[in-house]
Amino acid sequence: MRPLWSTTLNTSGSLAGPTLKASDPPLGTDPSSGGSSGISEQTRPMDLLDGVIRSYDWGSTTALSDFRGVEPSGQPEAEFWFGAHRSGPSSFRADGRSATSLEMPFLVKVLAVDRPLSLQVHPDEATASVGCRREDVAGVLVDDPRRCFPDGRAKPEAVCAVGQFETLCGFRPIPEALEMAARSNLPERVLGPLRSGDWSTAVASALAAPPEEVAAVTSAAEAGDGPAAGLVGRLAALHHGDPALLLVPLLRHHVLDDGDLLYVAPGVLHAHLSGLAVEVMADSDDVVRAGLTSKFVDSMVLVGLLRPERLVDVEMATGSVHRYDLEVDDIVLRRLSGNGLDVEVGGSGGPELLLCTDGSASVRSGDGRSDLVALRGEAVWIGPGDGLTDLRVDGTVHWVACRDLGCHAQ
Structure with a gap:
């Protein structure tokens, strides 16, 4: 059995479980307000999920505004987040409540890389947990720029190109x-x-x-x-x-075409160079940098994290419905592309996200009582209680599900 997204093999070969934190909000509460939302994770129906823009100096001043169909802000916009991470939780369109970690246990980003990112590596679960405890004991605050392990969780990720995307990833x-x-x-x-x-x-x-x-x-x-x-x-x-x-x-130099994917396992050295991509990852912001950045670098810790034996290969999307191999069993990523493509989604047992990256996506609940339309740059969240749901794709959708009960293309 392959490891789970939230757990990775530690150095002894055993599975290390996810780290639960006392700071995580209680179930059914709004982390931003501290009170009850009136709709719990268990009862919330499907809804549009509004992403959050993150501005970093390597971002593009136009790519994400074009992607969302809005006027440019004039600032470098680097990432567009859909998730529940405390640094930028998304909100539900219906009531404005922030998503919780039960509703979004994974993090989906749209990257807009105008200048190269740092040369970096992500930790496995065991290293992240130990590193987080060590930094806590040392009194390094969570928002301190020297902090490498603010979350104490592994950070595997998959990068799927939207158009052409350039990256350095893995050793030759x-x-x-x-x-x-x-x-x-x-x-x-x-x-x-x-x-x-x-x-x-x-x-x-x-x-x-x-x-x-x-x-x-x-x-x-x-x-x-x-x-x-x-x-x-x-x-x-x-x-x-x-x-x-x-x-x-x-390092291996990859130029990805539209729909091509790289799975970046913990321990793989990489630096994204240019382009637009959808990034699916664990809900973690843990990272250790080697250089090519003005941010904090910890080369000693980085060397200990390396998994140089990992050869990173590009996976190309084939067909109108393509399931990527993420090397994990609890997160599934599919790319749906076509006009008038009918697909049955939902029913996975966990939350799902439909991110429209081109054209439009129309979603109808199984009971026929709810209809949503997502345009390019918008996302539909489907909860565990929504059951099987009808999706029509006129363009391209990236579909992320926590568990896989199959995709039924009509």
Whole structure:
């Protein structure tokens, strides 16, 4: 049996369960108001779920406004969140109440990457839990920029391209990495461990490289050709002198087409570079950065999290209804694409989200008493009590469900 989205294999091979926190709101309450909403998680009917924009400097000033069909705000808009995370909980259209973690146990984001993100890795459950406790004991506040594990939960994620999306994700096989390292003038401190297959030492050595070694790699990129040289030069222009530049030639460069997906497991080093994508992840904001950022970097912790043996492959969507392989058993992601495509959704036993990324989606409850229409940039939430529900797709919908009882295309 494969691991669950909310649990990942720890280093001993056993399953580590999710961390429950005293700060989680009581069932049926509104976290933002502290009181009862009048509609509990168990009784709420399907509804439109309004997302929350998150602004970071790497975001686009136009992509998410175009996606939502609204006027640009003039600010870089990086992420559009659908979830219950305390940093930006979504709200139900009918009554404005914030979603709770029972109603949205996963987090769905639309990323709009205009500038490259940091080089980073996400933790597994065991490491996140231990890291969270350690930071709590050290008195590092949850909103402290030095905090790597504010939630204490694993953070696997799936990235599905909307249009073209570019990313660095996962290490190259060692023979290929050695070839790229030599062409990129990487120092012996990195090449030596690589020859013996010691990724941890190679990465730690790269991140500890002195300025002259970083300058040598940057100079080689300026004088060289090929995709690796171009990427190093492009990132060096933004992060001059950053030792993490030495890792760029060792990473696999992916250019995803519309509907292509990458599953980014905990421990996989990655940096998203450009484009629009739907990201489905555990309800966690835990992340450890290696560099290429002005944010806090903890290279020692990052090296301990790495799973360099993971080869990341691109999965292409095939057909009008495509179920992606997320390597977990409790979250299912499907891409539905077509005109007049009729699909039966709901009935999974858990909450589901239908995010319209193109065209429109019309949803009718099984009892015929409720009809909703989601346009591009809108999402429909379906609760466990809604049962089987009819969906008509005229465009593209990303359908996330907590459990899988099958998809019945008519």
